[in-house]
Amino acid sequence: MNGYRELKEIAWRCNMELPKLGLALHTFGNASAVDRGRGVIAIKPSGVPYDELRPDMIVVVALDNRVVEGTLRPSSDTRTHTLLYRRFGKIGGVVHTHSPYAVAWAQAGFSVPILGTTHADHLPLDIPCTKRMTAAMIRGDYEEETGNLIVNTLARKSYEDAPMVLVAGHGPFAWGATPEKAVYHSLMLEELSKIAYLTLQINPRAPRLGRPLIEKHYQRKHGPDSYYGQTGRSPKKGDRQ
Numbered sequence: 001m002n003g004y005r006e007l008k009e010i011a012w013r014c015n016m017e018l019p020k021l022g023l024a025l026h027t028f029g030n031a032s033a034v035d036r037g038r039g040v041i042a043i044k045p046s047g048v049p050y051d052e053l054r055p056d057m058i059v060v061v062a063l064d065n066r067v068v069e070g071t072l073r074p075s076s077d078t079r080t081h082t083l084l085y086r087r088f089g090k091i092g093g094v095v096h097t098h099s100p101y102a103v104a105w106a107q108a109g110f111s112v113p114i115l116g117t118t119h120a121d122h123l124p125l126d127i128p129c130t131k132r133m134t135a136a137m138i139r140g141d142y143e144e145e146t147g148n149l150i151v152n153t154l155a156r157k158s159y160e161d162a163p164m165v166l167v168a169g170h171g172p173f174a175w176g177a178t179p180e181k182a183v184y185h186s187l188m189l190e191e192l193s194k195i196a197y198l199t200l201q202i203n204p205r206a207p208r209l210g211r212p213l214i215e216k217h218y219q220r221k222h223g224p225d226s227y228y229g230q231t232g233r234s235p236k237k238g239d240r241q
Contacts, residue, residue: 093179
């Protein structure tokens with residue numbers, strides 16, 4: 001039996017979600033899943049259209065970037081993925097797309113401001129945008145430097161509180177505790193980018209959401225006393241559902 005079959009199936013399913021969700025076209029974008037016990041990830045092969053992708057095409061790569069299993073070349077973004085897994089020890093999946101609204105913010109070089117509660121439900125801060133890469137970084141190990149840029153951008157932030165980032169001039173990366181959660185965060189990153197863009201088109205002076213409302217919405221879903229959904233505590237008297 002193929003020792004990586006289940007991991008490759010998970011990565012394949014997550015990759016196939018990207019075009020279904022409108023996050024990826026043709027060959028652009030990639031999703032990966034990690035097996036930390038064996039120190040490997042499963043990732044989309046480079047340049048393969050989604051409508052041709054099969055589970056057996058998924059490539060297994062060690063966290064030190066050695067190909068462990070597969071006959072195809074892994075995604076050109078593999079070294080970014082592996083660096084994020086090495087530096088963000090609690091993530092189980094990484095997704096990179098070229099979804100249009102997120103890419104537009106990245107190309108503009110702006111973080112996505114937190115303007116409303118939809119944003120605050122997912123992260124309690126702006127969606128960070130990195131600095132632009134230097135010429136030296138581009139000439140060096142470009143994909144690994146992309147990962148370093150992401151890590152450095154989050155140096156004073158929690159990668160768990162902010163499971164998404166924009167790489168300036170490039171596009172979005174998202175991650176999560178599971179590969180499926182990484183896909184979800186990638187979808188939300190695009191949606192929040194779209195909502196912020198539309199808001200600022202209607203009112204370029206739209207105010208940022210106040211900190212009390214940010215904390216309320218974020219903590220009720222993610223805090224120690226969360227009560228959103230069916231797995232948190234029972235609501236206290238006075239809580240609004």
